[in-house]
Amino acid sequence: MVYLTRKAEFSASHYYHNPDLTPEENQRIFGKSGNPNGHGHNYTLEVTVKGEVDSRSGFVVDLKKLKEILNREVLDALDHRFLNKEVPEFSRQIPTTENLAIAIWQRIQPKLQNAQLHRVRVYESPNLFVDFYGKA
Amino acid sequence: MVYLTRKAEFSASHYYHNPDLTPEENQRIFGKSGNPNGHGHNYTLEVTVKGEVDSRSGFVVDLKKLKEILNREVLDALDHRFLNKEVPEFSRQIPTTENLAIAIWQRIQPKLQNAQLHRVRVYESPNLFVDFYGKA
Amino acid sequence: MVYLTRKAEFSASHYYHNPDLTPEENQRIFGKSGNPNGHGHNYTLEVTVKGEVDSRSGFVVDLKKLKEILNREVLDALDHRFLNKEVPEFSRQIPTTENLAIAIWQRIQPKLQNAQLHRVRVYESPNLFVDFYGKA
Amino acid sequence: MVYLTRKAEFSASHYYHNPDLTPEENQRIFGKSGNPNGHGHNYTLEVTVKGEVDSRSGFVVDLKKLKEILNREVLDALDHRFLNKEVPEFSRQIPTTENLAIAIWQRIQPKLQNAQLHRVRVYESPNLFVDFYGKA
Amino acid sequence: MVYLTRKAEFSASHYYHNPDLTPEENQRIFGKSGNPNGHGHNYTLEVTVKGEVDSRSGFVVDLKKLKEILNREVLDALDHRFLNKEVPEFSRQIPTTENLAIAIWQRIQPKLQNAQLHRVRVYESPNLFVDFYGKA
């Protein structure tokens, strides 16, 4: 079993707000991240797949197909977007790094063949990142 | 003469649009950066000052004062902001990395004492940055 | 279950010496790290917590509280310190990166509420780091 | 149980080709990586060992010995080499990052004493890396 | 006057040899970089252009055109190539980082319009890079 990780980057904006909370609670929990105009990040995504090494190719996964899936399911949908307004998952969920990692898992996992998704890591900045390994 | 550089980071969102151009021209020049909802970046700012080394302190600039200036003039004004809507310089200027570097120079330069501003560098991403050295 | 990691940095000095060993053994094991004047590093700390995503906030942990704990329990105690002389854990233990990771775990773990500490990673330099996951 | 990771770097060239496949299949699977003149990378290797902290030294592994093993078994054999032509493992195996991680594990693992090899990570570039944890 | 820098990466292999020198001189000057099978690097290229900021676009250079020039003149020609054998400039010149920076300048400079080429920087590794500013 070998694990292969590929990085990709996208730029997006977001803000944090829960309509079920009072303005005071929103301010206390989210601080300046609650600015409804939004602010943004250069997100770095690391997708890790695992599997046996194919003896014909020496690869654990077809890198071209993996790249196509990341481009179509993640980058085309999230890059240069305002997450709260333009990405369906975040019409009712707060686009925290945690929820973003889960959403990316759910977008990629059904599309992968042969290789198995192991981990989705999302860096919001070089100093903060989230890992999601699926439900298990 | 010694040059000292200090880095700082801020997150902001922006979009590129020139109201004097046709929609087609805007699309051709700005592509997906023209999305009016905005998208964002983790900007990295490098501010370089130059001067003689003070023999009493061994410093070319008082680092605490430099940090205060960067915080007050730049980070408080730009961090977690939508540049087009919330930063006065960009109400009529497009917030490109070029214009951002110039705006930051103009915010910092009048506040510096003793040391002289040499360069403002702004990274929009690890792969793209702009340098501004003032009018000269 | 989601894992969130936050980085922090501190500068400290240390040296390696075991008084129960002969000078020759100390020299053989520790080499130039045994210089009693000390030398120093910019340490990078990565603290990983795990937990369920809170549906009200979208967070796995209150980042402000996590930051306060890291500041109070780790950075205030270790930053700009000579570890052997000024940090109680190292009055009788050698302040290797291994022991530093364990000490930081023991400082943080009792203070965390709700979220669970998963891993402490300490980089002594970009080329050397240690991970500690607790006793288990 | 503590995990210690040490990085090292080497430069090598390689190309991807499977003589049992048709030229068309080779082209489809390997694209421009199939150029038989070879192309190259600055590989980054991370070797992680695990063990108890030795109370006499505060170390989980003798770093000097670990460095010697990495130099002799890995860097001397792979650095500044054309992997397909000069490294025995790749006379019949394609030198993908996956196979390179496995080969490095097999070179290091029998030489380690006291500490236990936990993981070999190989970065082919900052955007692509492979992890191998042994057969288990 | 504003300076804009864009990074790009390519992987190539090369070796160092001067046929006018004796084998002993080649060995003394080039050491293990003289292995005729070649070894490789992930090169990082930084191209800096300078100019006035265009008031209509806020740009100093059309980034799409700059990217096209870099792709066509540099990356298509050098990426995944054995520099000594496949790149005309190096049929008679040694492909050192110095000569590579000069060759990239000469490939890009005639193609740029409006903006002026200021500097070509080539990193052979994170620890070694070369700058070329043209003949002047």
Next chain:
Amino acid sequence: MVYLTRKAEFSASHYYHNPDLTPEENQRIFGKSGNPNGHGHNYTLEVTVKGEVDSRSGFVVDLKKLKEILNREVLDALDHRFLNKEVPEFSRQIPTTENLAIAIWQRIQPKLQNAQLHRVRVYESPNLFVDFYGKA
């Protein structure tokens, strides 16, 4: 004219204190950097030399000789040292990053032959660095 830059790293400890100032002034200027036990950094040094490219070697400087000079004049003298106590330049000068860059220039410059020293850059941390270009 081509510029070549080589990086090197060293770990050292230091503290900031001027015996001609009152304790209050020292505290105000130097804050926690004034702790006399010292604290430390992983310093990164970048040395830039300039010259014509030698047509026989393709090099602007003999990299092996440059490395020897850096090792002997800088790393052997500063690495794993307490700068205030063990490096002569700092017996009467405060070992700020500014003074460290000047001291390294003065150590290297007289030893270089053929190539000309252009710049010494010293990073105290990833967020703070100093450049010195000599007296001119």
